[in-house]
Amino acid sequence: MTAAREHLKTTGFVLRTLSYSESDLIVSFYSHDYGKIKGIAKGAKRSKKRFANVFEPFSLTNIIFTRKSRDMLAFIESCDIIDHYHDIRQDMEKTLIASYFIDLTDHFSPEGKKNENIFLLLQDFLLLLTKEKASDAVVRFFEMRLLKLAGFEPALDCCIVCKTPVTNGNSYYFHAGEGGITCSACNKTQRYEQPVSAGTVRTLLLGKDMDIDKIKLITLTDSLARESRSILTGFISHVLGREVKSLKVMEQVRNLYL
Ligand SMILES: [Zn+2]
Numbered sequence: 001m002t003a004a005r006e007h008l009k010t011t012g013f014v015l016r017t018l019s020y021s022e023s024d025l026i027v028s029f030y031s032h033d034y035g036k037i038k039g040i041a042k043g044a045k046r047s048k049k050r051f052a053n054v055f056e057p058f059s060l061t062n063i064i065f066t067r068k069s070r071d072m073l074a075f076i077e078s079c080d081i082i083d084h085y086h087d088i089r090q091d092m093e094k095t096l097i098a099s100y101f102i103d104l105t106d107h108f109s110p111e112g113k114k115n116e117n118i119f120l121l122l123q124d125f126l127l128l129l130t131k132e133k134a135s136d137a138v139v140r141f142f143e144m145r146l147l148k149l150a151g152f153e154p155a156l157d158c159c160i161v162c163k164t165p166v167t168n169g170n171s172y173y174f175h176a177g178e179g180g181i182t183c184s185a186c187n188k189t190q191r192y193e194q195p196v197s198a199g200t201v202r203t204l205l206l207g208k209d210m211d212i213d214k215i216k217l218i219t220l221t222d223s224l225a226r227e228s229r230s231i232l233t234g235f236i237s238h239v240l241g242r243e244v245k246s247l248k249v250m251e252q253v254r255n256l257y258l
Contacts, residue, residue: 005066008074010034011082013122014059015106019045027055027076029063030105030122035114039065039074054079058088058098058126070112087130094129096250101125101142103246104236108150117149124212136225137218141207143232148208152239154231155180156201162186166205172196174231176238194234200227 012029015036020026025044029037044051054061060083067074088094105122109115125142132138147153158165159172160180166172172181173193181201187193203224207215220228237243 005068007064007066007077008034009062009064010037012037012061012063013102013105013119013126014055014057014061015102016057017055025055026073027079028106029061030102030109030119031063032116032119033114034112035118036106036109036111037063037065037074038111039063039067039076041076041079051079052081054081056084058102058122059084060123060126083126085126085130088126091134093134093254096246096253097134097139098126098129100139100244100246100250101146103244104143104146107240107244108146108152115149118146121145121149128212128215132216135216135218136220136229137207137215140204140220140225140228140232141210141215141218143236144204144208147232147236147239152179153208154235156205159183159186166198166201168198168202170198172198172201174235176235179235179239194227194230196227196231197223200224200231204228204232 010031010033012031015028015030018026020040023043023046025041027039027041027044031037041051041055044055059081062080062082064077065074066077085098088098101122105118109118121142125138128138156166159182160175160178161182162185164183166181171184172195173184173187174181174196175193181196203220207218233247
């Protein structure tokens, strides 16, 4: 005799969906209680009543599911919308940024590993995007915080060789392979280094921990925006071993319209 399967409940952000058959979808979520989970939603493509448009990326949902074991596909019994983030979806730039947040979270989260702080990070930054205007600071500070929570925080507070703390006015070099900066005295010529100002380094360090309500007050100058983008996106592709597709889409669209 087999034991009845337990019904598990959680809340989760939709990461992505994959068409499985004519009527079924495979959906990944970043959930509050179980980290990333992947499940099959039977009849999701047919039954509008059972799953009424809940599976759009970055929607926050209540999920009830069953599964035989942690590494097996879950069976999604029901899924209801908590927040569809209507205000974000009304704005193309914000939609692309939210999609990038979701994509990054997906890439940095192994399945089944719970990290409540990553769930809260998504929740905070989607709320920030809802209330405030989109900015480079919002995107870069999300990247810094996610890297930290996922255990890949770049070492930016001092030179990785001589350990001298970052000093205003000095110039530094970022080494994606080592995940940190060197001062100009310690910098040996390497092919993949990127020059970076003390101002950029300090801005990223500040953005990593600052009160989320203060992020709206930060405007990055063009050079700060360019340098911090170059460092972080280069480092992220290095860690993941691939480009993040939604980043490219987001930037192409921003270049067209802004
Ligand atoms: Zn040094």
